[in-house]
Amino acid sequence: MKPVALLMCAGLFLSGSLQAAELSVAVAANFTAPMQKIAKAFEKETGHTLALSFGSTGKFYAQIKNGAPFEVLFAADDETPARLEREGHGVGGTRFTYAVGKLVLWSKQPGLVDDKGDVLRRGSFERIALADPKLAPYGAAAMDTLNKLGLTETLRSKFVQGENIGQTYQFVATQNAPLGFVALSQVFADGRVTEGSAWMVPETLHDPIRQDALILAKGKDNPAAPELMRYLKGESAKNIIRAYGYGL
Amino acid sequence: MLDHHAWQAIWLTLELATLTTLLLLLLATPLAWWLSQTRSRWRAPISAIVTLPLVLPPSVLGFYLLVLMGPQGPLGQLTLALGWGTLSFTFTGLLIGSIAFSLPFAVQPIQHAFESIGERPLEAAATLRASPLDAFFSIALPLARPGLLTAAILSFAHTVGEFGVVLMIGGNIPGKTRVVSTQIYGHVEAMEYVQAHWLAGGMLAFSFVVLLCLSLLKRNGASVMR
Numbered sequence: 001m002k003p004v005a006l007l008m009c010a011g012l013f014l015s016g017s018l019q020a021a022e023l024s025v026a027v028a029a030n031f032t033a034p035m036q037k038i039a040k041a042f043e044k045e046t047g048h049t050l051a052l053s054f055g056s057t058g059k060f061y062a063q064i065k066n067g068a069p070f071e072v073l074f075a076a077d078d079e080t081p082a083r084l085e086r087e088g089h090g091v092g093g094t095r096f097t098y099a100v101g102k103l104v105l106w107s108k109q110p111g112l113v114d115d116k117g118d119v120l121r122r123g124s125f126e127r128i129a130l131a132d133p134k135l136a137p138y139g140a141a142a143m144d145t146l147n148k149l150g151l152t153e154t155l156r157s158k159f160v161q162g163e164n165i166g167q168t169y170q171f172v173a174t175q176n177a178p179l180g181f182v183a184l185s186q187v188f189a190d191g192r193v194t195e196g197s198a199w200m201v202p203e204t205l206h207d208p209i210r211q212d213a214l215i216l217a218k219g220k221d222n223p224a225a226p227e228l229m230r231y232l233k234g235e236s237a238k239n240i241i242r243a244y245g246y247g248l
Numbered sequence: 249m250l251d252h253h254a255w256q257a258i259w260l261t262l263e264l265a266t267l268t269t270l271l272l273l274l275l276a277t278p279l280a281w282w283l284s285q286t287r288s289r290w291r292a293p294i295s296a297i298v299t300l301p302l303v304l305p306p307s308v309l310g311f312y313l314l315v316l317m318g319p320q321g322p323l324g325q326l327t328l329a330l331g332w333g334t335l336s337f338t339f340t341g342l343l344i345g346s347i348a349f350s351l352p353f354a355v356q357p358i359q360h361a362f363e364s365i366g367e368r369p370l371e372a373a374a375t376l377r378a379s380p381l382d383a384f385f386s387i388a389l390p391l392a393r394p395g396l397l398t399a400a401i402l403s404f405a406h407t408v409g410e411f412g413v414v415l416m417i418g419g420n421i422p423g424k425t426r427v428v429s430t431q432i433y434g435h436v437e438a439m440e441y442v443q444a445h446w447l448a449g450g451m452l453a454f455s456f457v458v459l460l461c462l463s464l465l466k467r468n469g470a471s472v473m474r
Contacts, residue, residue: 068457079325132420135437160337163433171313171419174318232470246309 020047024069027052027058028076028211029185030138030165031099034244035074041232041240048224056164058135062129064089064216071219072228074098074211076165077137094215094225098232100247101209102184103141103201108175112195119179120151128158129171129180136189137209138165142181145242169188188245204248213244250446256423257431257447264339264427265407269354273396273405274363275347276354281384283355286361302352313345313417321442337419345413353402361395362388383437397465403460409451 002243012020027035029196039050053060057076061235064070066086073090075081078097105120107113112125119125122194139161146152160176166181172180182202187193219225230236238248250258284293300308316323317336321343335341365388373383389396411429418425420434430449436442 054438058439061439062436074266126333127419129419132434135434137291160421163415163420163437167416170416171336174314175320176314176324176334176417178319178421 007209020049021222021224022049022051023049023071023219023222023228025053025072025074025228026056026064026068026070027054027074028056028060029075030076030101030185031211034099034240036248037116037240038232038237041236042228045231046224046227048227050224050228056135059229069218070216071222072213072215072225074213076101076211078210078212081212084216085214087103089217091215091217091220091225094214094229096229096233097210098213099211099241101138101141101180101211102245102247103138103204103206103209104184104187105179105199105201106172106182106187106193106196107198108173108196109177109178110197113199115181115199117149117199117201119199120149120155123151123154123158125178126158127160128155129160129162129167129168129177129182131168132161132163136162136164136168137211138168138181138183141201141209143179145201148205165198184245186245191243230246251443253422253426254428254431254443254447257428258450260339260423261408261427261429262304264342264420265404267343268350268407269400269404270345270425272342272350272354273400275353276358276399277389277396280355280358281362281388284359298355299352301349305412306349309349310345310413310416313341313348313413317341317344317417336417337421337425339424341417342414342425345417346407348411349413350403352408353406354399357395357398357402358392359395361392361398365391382397383385386426394465398462401462401465407454409455 012182014100025039032149037052039052053070057080060068060070060073060075061080061084064073073081080118083088083185085092085095098212105113105117108248113119130142133139133143134160143152146155160171161169161182165186168180169182171177174183180202184193187195187198213229215225215229241248249378259289279298283291283298315321315338317327317334318324319328319334324336327335328332334343368441369387369391371384373387374380410427411428411433414425414427415430415433417432418427420426420430426434432444433471435441435447
């Protein structure tokens with residue numbers, strides 16, 4: 001009797017782990033498009049389903065601290081996942097960089113931004129949009145860049161700040177700001193900047209915009225969580241990520 | 249505790265709310281009067297337009313304002329032609345956004361007050377040969393005073409609490425467009441919960457006092473109306 005019961009238990013356990021699970025994933029807004037594509041491929045390959053929530057990393061942090069049922073976090077930075085892990089809301093050792101953001105100075109107007117960024121030195125524009133450096137890693141990178149170029153003080157009176165990179169893009173796309181620092185992934189498709197003019201900011205001018213992922217405490221026992229992390233490290237996911245203008 | 253930036257934001261918010269309220273009273277009173285008296289077929293569509301900000305998400309309103317004020321938008325082209333530049337990211341831009349956003353909160357109480365006067369006092373005034381303008385100023389306006397007060401308080405409070413529109417068209421410029429609500433949002437996003445609590449707690453207390461005043465006013469207003 002005993003071995004049979006054991007076998008049954010093992011059987012139950014096995015079927016449990018093989019069964020399709022549902023995973024609740026919080027994703028930084030800037031990663032929306034690639035994540036949707038990756039999720040489709042992942043679901044097809046594994047049979048698991050992903051419930052994706054898109055939003056700002058700061059909001060996710062507050063929600064996770066207050067018991068939100070997210071099981072995996074794909075953050076817009078590397079600090080928030082590190083902090084969550086430190087504070088006991090993450091599964092130790094699961095944190096990794098899934099994408100590296102690329103900063104671009106962009107204008108919707110063709111010919112306004114030259115490919116060396118000299119337009120910044122000329123300063124012949126009324127406003128320049130960037131994300132709030134305190135809130136958004138792309139904003140911090142933009143600030144780094146201006147500091148390195150020694151232009152922060154000359155340009156400060158022209159700053160308009162979006163609270164995130166999506167809003168910053170909106171300022172430039174509606175031309176309320178003639179140019180601004182946005183994420184390459186926002187203006188990039190099929191291997192090139194799709195519209196207007198742009199300067200790819202060299203990565204030597206700012207700290208890398210690392211976006212880290214972490215399995216959260218709530219997802220500790222969900223078999224789909226480590227599988228998703230593994231999938232993100234695989235070539236097919238990496239190809240999607242690169243196609244959207246992120247580095248790796 | 250409250251630092252220099254917080255005070256700057258509080259001051260700017262009060263300035264914005266006061267100006268919005270004053271301009272709204274000037275704008276909403278004739279509009280509410282017209283809506284309460286007219287039998288025009290334009291009444292329904294205009295009434296719907298006035299009510300729109302009540303049901304639209306602030307992000308929609310803010311986005312359209314951004315498009316409208318941009319160099320390609322009709323308002324932006326007008327202000328550019330006048331040599332004023334574009335209005336987005338300026339205090340004037342915020343003021344226009346706030347007026348649009350708080351319009352129903354000013355028009356509706358005033359309109360209801362005008363409507364509840366009924367036709368009789370105005371007919372009586374007309375038989376005494378009061379001109380329509382005279383009747384408006386010496387009868388309708390004084391009788392509608394509780395409605396005007398409610399409108400002023402609601403417009404002020406609503407502008408203070410406004411978030412989506414100022415976030416969308418403000419550009420977060422300290423001392424120029426960064427108001428209390430966006431400052432709180434920034435603190436929360438940056439995980440500076442202590443600063444956020446100070447400002448948010450103040451906002452909570454302020455809102456409570458406003459609503460308390462309003463409900464006391466309504467009781468007195470009701471007895472005045474009778």
